[in-house]
Amino acid sequence: MNEQNTIGTMMAKVGSDARAAAAVLATVSAEAKAQALNAAADEVWAQRATIIAANKEDLAFGAEKGLSPAMMDRLMLDEGRIQGIVDGLRAVAAQTDPVGEVAEEWTQPSGLHIRRVRTPIGVIGVIYESRPNVTADAGALCLKSGNAVILRGGSESFHSSQAIHACLVTGLKSAGLPETSIQLIPTRDRAAVTAMLQATDHIDVIVPRGGKGLVGLVQREARVPVFAHLEGICHIYVDGDADLEKAKAVVLNAKTRRTGICGSAETLLVDRAFHARYGDVLSEALISAGVEVRSDGSLKGSTPAKADDFGKEFLDMIIAAKVVDGVGEAIAHIRHFGSNHTDAIITENDDIADQFFRQLDSAILMRNASTQFADGGEFGMGAEIGIATGKLHARGPVGAVQLTSFKYLVTGDGTIRP
Known part of the structure; x- marks a missing residue:
């Protein structure tokens, strides 16, 4: 089997597992999700030395690639930044669960009672560069909003992202949630990005987080809907x-x-x-x-x-x-x-x-x-998955609430339409 087929097979399995996990997460209690996130926060702090060691590998890789000082700063993790990851996980865990929230309700003259209720989107794909903390932010926000997530970190943050992801999986296990609720693509191969962008059967929306080149590529080639900003000018x-x-x-x-x-x-x-x-x-x-x-x-x-x-x-x-x-x-x-x-x-x-x-x-x-x-944490969202500049569905910092859709629940009493 050639490498392209291997990537395709892997992505099909990841997508299928994510879709199955999303069906479970849609009805999981707020308490279970909070437990998973708090346990993940504990594990991140317990594994901080391991995460920093992995990050040093990434910093060496980034230096060899000639990353700019600003990009190296994005990539770097120390105890202070790991404490920020821990705080972000706990902040998201403590937020009000958006799933099932009644956004609006009213009664029609016909007697129908109508509620518009927040519901998970399903499966979120997140493609990001450099910043390994996005692994925790995106995982936490997707879980909080009842979504499964497929993460594809940048080649620069490969080892750091894996170390953080392992902590998130530990949190999921502790709460009895599917381990496939938060998946990290275990390859630097760019073919995995292409596969995600075309995975209309498995992914409901793609969120790119990175530079103009990455976001432009996603917007040009994605067959899956995209939440994105092109640049922060x-x-x-x-x-x-x-x-x-x-x-x-x-x-x-x-x-x-x-x-x-x-x-x-x-x-x-x-x-x-x-x-x-x-x-x-x-x-x-x-x-x-x-x-x-x-x-x-x-x-x-x-x-x-x-x-x-x-x-x-x-x-x-x-x-x-x-x-x-x-x-x-x-x-x-x-x-x-x-x-x-x-x-x-x-x-x-x-x-x-x-x-x-x-x-x-x-x-x-x-x-x-x-x-x-301009940051979801500073807006009281605990963390963000990115800043969306489009005008459809999500705009500004994308937190847990912005990662929900809605459905209408309509109740009658033998009500018929004349």
Whole structure:
């Protein structure tokens, strides 16, 4: 049997097992799911030395591949980040179970009583790069929402993801749930990705989490529906009525806290009135922090911007910047160059903030807050499976609730239609 047939056979088995597990999970109690997640959290912490050792193998592989510092940062695990994984698992376990929740109910004049009830989607496929914590986040959120999940981690995080996945399986066993509820594809072969994208009999939705290349590939080739964002081209507009200290704090945090995440600011727009009052204080602060500021020439001390720097996801200590004439020009710029991910305004003017919120259609809009908060954990979701920028079904951070569908439960009393 050739390698292509081997991958196909393996994926058919994984898909069939996931579909069978999904049928069980659809009716599992909230207590059993919480037990599995808490037990998984215990095991992750107990196995932290094993996970860190596996991660060192991945870091060596990433260095050999020449990953950028930002990508290496995404890949790296230490005790602090493992504690974050543990906290995320416990937070998801503690959330209200969305399955069976009555989202809406009403009674018709005919006498029919109708309830719209949350229900699992079925089988979720998650394809991701670099960040091994996605293994735990995606596994936890899919389990919480009653879905089976098939995980395909990136080649860079191969060993770390396997070590974390083993802890999730331990949690499932402890709660008496099917071990195949959370499956990790045990190969770096790209053919497994292609097989997932075509598995319409086994997978109900695909969630890609990674760079533009991966997400673009998934959106082009998937026959299964996709929840995705293509890029995190996040803008910060500093309005003429912005508070200087708030602006400095937010801009520096949004760019420098972690440059390799999708909520990192990639473009700074400075209102001309703010610039006239305070000069190049924001660009100077960024440069002092080690950021390369690429400007159209309107900010002193910056590097000249290239034609494609606006609308680019740097994921590095680089930011594009320019001076604009008011909120209208800022909105027009974001509409043209943005990716509908996360955009922020710094202002003390309620009317200007309202205009910014009304006229932009990004999945997340913020006022006087860092774009680094574009994260399901920071939204109180415990974790996220990604940030969706489409307009159908899920938008913004995709947590457990967003991984449910719904069905209508209709009750009559011998009711007939005239």
